[in-house]
Amino acid sequence: MKWARVRNSDETESTGLVMDGMFHPRSSLGSDTASGDPIALADVTLLSPVVPGKFIGLWNNFKAAAEKGGQDHPTHPLYFFKADTSLAGPGAEVAIPVSAGRVVFEGELGIVLGNTCKNVSVAEAEAAIFGYTCINDFTSLDVLNADPSFPQWTRAKSFDGFGVVGPVIETEVAWQDLTITVLVNDRERQSYPANDMILPPAQIVSLLSQDMTLNPGDLIACGTSLGARPVKAGMVVDVAIDGIGSVSVTMTAPVET
Template structure:
């Protein structure tokens, strides 16, 4: 089942299920309660499918990248937070501020939490996962490593729009069978199997829940693998995962208007 958020012709924001090119409004994410008549998806403007209370990202969670970079496999998620204002969605324009310097894309699989989760077993964590989405974790490399005494994970990843999410949340996805692909101006620039994850989704959720309570709507980016590279203003970047779809944004510069 594909869940989405969208703006209608009257400007109202709705959450619902997409089926047969129609948007079926629901009372809330995961609710069975209808909240209006179905509307053609073509008449809606898709938004990020969830507004997370916590937007968590992982580092060093793919075997191929860890091997290339000479990193040990972590036994607990190595994570950071992205600001809530970094959230952007399908078709957005994302400004690359001059202060950000070199910016790279990172195509990632995203986990959406559906149930409150604290000190969860792996089995309980599996049940707490609502579904999966596409994420582009845009990152300023220059800021990340600007101060040798303190890698600036949060600042480098929290510029407005730097957390691209969408187009939908798919609740029925065999994550281990999918490939994460990134297209830049239509050309494939990153492609890797999600099955290469070091810590799989249920284990990620279980371990994070030992550190903090995870709430419905919280979002976890599972990390990226080989192929992330710099992007510039004027480029269109799309993250595609079969079964979920593709989320595309256009990058602009701070002097573009």
């Protein structure tokens, strides 16, 4: 089942199911209760399918990238947070701030939580995963490495629009079978299998729940692999995962003030 969040023609926002070219409003994410009549997808605007309380990203979670970089495999997620204002959805324009310098795309698989998790087992974590989505975790390399005494993960990841999510949350997909692909101006630039993960989704959730309480709607980006590249204004960047869909944004120059 594919869940989406949309903006309606009257500027209100709704959450619901996408089926047969129609959007079926529901009272909340995962609810069976209808909250309106079905609407043609052409008559709504897709937004990020979830507004997370916590937007967590992982580093060094794919074997191929770790081996190329000479890094050990982590036994606990190496994670950072992205600001809530970094969230962007399908079709957004993402400005590259002057202060960001070099910016790279990172196509990733995203986990959306459906239940509260605190100190849960791997089996309990598996049951708590609501579904999966596509993420583009933009990163400012210049900001990240600007101060040798303190890698600035949060700042580098949190510029407005640097957390692209969508187009839907798919609840019926086997993550092991997925391939994450990034197209830049319709040219494939990144493609890697999800099953190359070092820490798989349920283990990620279980281990993070030892550090903090995870809540319904929290979003975890599973990390990226080889192939991340710089982007420039004018480029269209599309993260696609068969079985989920694709989320595309256009990079723009900073707005003059």
